Amino acid sequence: MGSQPEQRxxxxxxxxLTLYRPLLDAYVIDFFAEGLWARLPPPWQAALATAAPPQLAGLLGAGGGAGGVAWPLSLLAFAAxxxxxALPRDGGGSAGGEGGAPRPPCQSPRLHPLLRRHVKPKKQHEIRRLGKLLQRLSQATGCDHVVDIGAGQGHLSRYLAFGLGLSVTAVEGDSRLAATAQxxxxxxxxxxxxxxxxPPRRCRQTPPRHPPCPLTPRAPHHVAGRLDPGAPWGEFLLPPDPPGQQPLARNPLGGVGGAExxxxxxxxxxxxxxxLSPALLRHFARSPSVAxxxxxxxxxxxxxxxxxPPGCPLGYPLSAWVAGLPGHELSYRAREAACHALEEYRGRLDGENDSLRVHCYRAVLETLIRAADPSKKHPGVQTVKKAHALSFPQYAxxxxxxxxxxxxxxxxxxEAVGAMLEQQHKVVAFFSLTLxxxxxxxxxxLLDRLLYLREQGFQCALVPLFNPRFSPRNLVLVAARIPLGTVLSGLDEDGSEDEGTGGAEPPGEGQSPPAPAARHQPQ
Structure with a gap:
């Protein structure tokens, strides 16, 4: 057993996960076709069969359950x-508390109006929060050049360059997105x-709700190319997809990324x-010029x-520690489940949202598809718009x-279809357990990635940077060749500004940062 908290x-x-692998690897669309309900322990079946959606929301939340249900102790222990x-995900200006529908983000008042164009409020929140962190990393490392990998339409790159005055190279594998960004x-x-x-860009401390700092005329430099995880940093680019130009002989970053x-x-x-995320970590680990x-x-x-195949790098596991744990393997279904938004679904349960019936619709449809053609299993049925507003025959x-x-x-x-539709509450309960x-x-x-960096002696931390209620993938892995204490201190101080709740201002020039906030960092 490892001595580090992250290893334990x-x-x-x-x-x-090994104990509950049948639950983890189950597809809810197989609920009827493969009799998934019968796989649950009988005491769980009895309790879950009578649980209302808000009570299931309580089971998913920190409270551990809602009134009116005598949850079996084994189920309570599993949930607890x-x-x-799970790593704590609260942070990044989380608001609203447990339950209820996720609060939609607002236009970010601290982002310049020109940088809000073409950018949804959720993305505004993300680029401002991540930009804040990168600005701190820039100050701590003395680096003012940021390479934004997978830059897409360049929203983050524009904020870093125009808004924060950093030198930015935006690398995007889709040449069409790179052209849109330009x-x-x-x-x-x-x-x-x-x-x-x-006017001059830098702002000293200003009262809350002050207009954002003016922009610089410093545009990012865009490069259409894909990351080669096995190449040296100075030669990491592959041609874009779709090819919009001839293959590049050298990384257009030139000496910027060179080790010498x-x-x-x-x-x-x-x-x-x-x-792509593991590739970024590998480049950092073996490239001294990546600070x-x-x-x-x-x-x-x-x-x-x-x-x-031999020579192909793995995305998981990365660390020697996790690779050595018996049962560490994760199925496609398990990794797919990790992308679900627990907070969003808990809000739907708490509000008894009509969209809860969609999983039952799809499970019934899967049963009918297999009965009509046994060769068809998990066929790709594209999302039916507003399926919850349709009757099942309309949906089918x-x-x-x-x-x-x-x-x-x-x-x-x-009658068989009707009998399955009457079990919607069981489908919802089963899916809640998988979540x-x-x-x-x-x-x-994420711990595997952190431990991979730790094994090589780097400073690193996992930080809940965004509000998980509307940005579910909110944990950022930060790693550097310097101590991270001053970088991470005070990150929460302006966490509520993007939501218009009047959070505190960031420290102005010459000021000391606030006291360090609690972070999941190596000891």
Whole structure:
């Protein structure tokens, strides 16, 4: 057993997931086709069969249950263990408390209006919070050059460059998105020219709700290319997809990322998909010129896992510690579940939202599909818009043609279908149990990455940076070649500003940062 808290937590998670692997690996669409309800312990079945959605929300929440249900002790122990082992996700200006529908984010008052164009409020919240962290990393490391990997349409890059005055290289594998990002940059530059040039950028401490600091005319540099996780930092680019230009012989970052004499850089990826996040960590670990990395992951189901061809790097596991734990393997279904939004679903349960019936609809449809054609299992039925507002026959008539079946040849109003639809509450209860395990899978994956960096002697921490109620993938892995205490201190001070709740101002020039906030850091 490892001595580090992170090692012990990872080992405990693996043991718990092993105990409940049949639940973890189950697809809720198989609820009727494979008799998933019967797999639950009989005492759990009895309690869950009579539980109302708000009571299930209580089981998912920190309170451990709601009044009126005598939960079996084994179920309470399962729920308590799952909650205790998952990394805390509160932070980043969380508001609203337990229960209720997630509070939608507002336009960020601290983000310049030109940087809010084309950016949804959720993304505004994310780029401002991550930009704040990268600004602190820049000050602590003395690096003012940020490489934004998987930059997409460049929203984060624009904020870092125009809003914070950092030198930014935005790397995006889709050449069409890179072209869109450049077009958005040109819009900002044109508006700045109309304003006659920006006034000085830096702002000293200002009263709350003061307009955001003015912009600089410093646009990011965009590069269309994909990250090669096995190449040296100075040569990491592959041609973009779709190819918009000839393959690049050298990394256009030039000497910026070189290990010898090049300028040090910070590397970030906001919701870097699948194997892209582990690739960022590998580049940081083996490239001395990368001073720090801030990685926000997503799409865990796209991670490369064993077995892989020789020479192909794994996305999970990364660390020697997790790789050595018996039962550490995570199925595609388990990694897919880790991408679900527990807080959002808990809000739907608490409000008894009509959308809860959709899982039952899909499970009934799966049963009908297999009865009509046993060769079809888990066919890709595209999302039916506003399915919760439809009757089941209406829903099925839209879904069946998408898998090559004629709705007229499938009985949609039979007694068997009616009997399955009457078990909607059981489907909801079963899915709620699987969601209790989802944060554990995400925690294990992120701890594996943290331990990978720890094994190589780096300073690192996992920080809940965004509000999880509308940004579920809110944990950022921060790693640097310097101590992180001053970087992470006071990050929560302005966490509520994006939601318009009047949080405290960040420290102005010459001021000392607030006292360090509690973080999940190595001891």
């Amino acid at each position: 937590r990872a080992a405990d998670i693996v043991r718990l 263990a799952a909650r205790a082992l 077009r958005f940059d040109r819009e900002v530059l044109r508006e700045l020219e109309k304003m006659g040039g920006p 004499g090049g300028q040090r850089v910070l590397v970030t990826g906001l919701h870097a998909c699948g194997d 720090a990395v801030a990685s926000v992951a997503c799409c865990y189901m796209k991670l490369s896992t064993p077995p892989q 008539r839209l879904g069946l043609p998408r898998v090559g079946l004629d709705p007229a040849a499938v009985p949609l109003d039979s 209790l395990l989802a944060p554990l899978v995400e925690t294990l994956i």
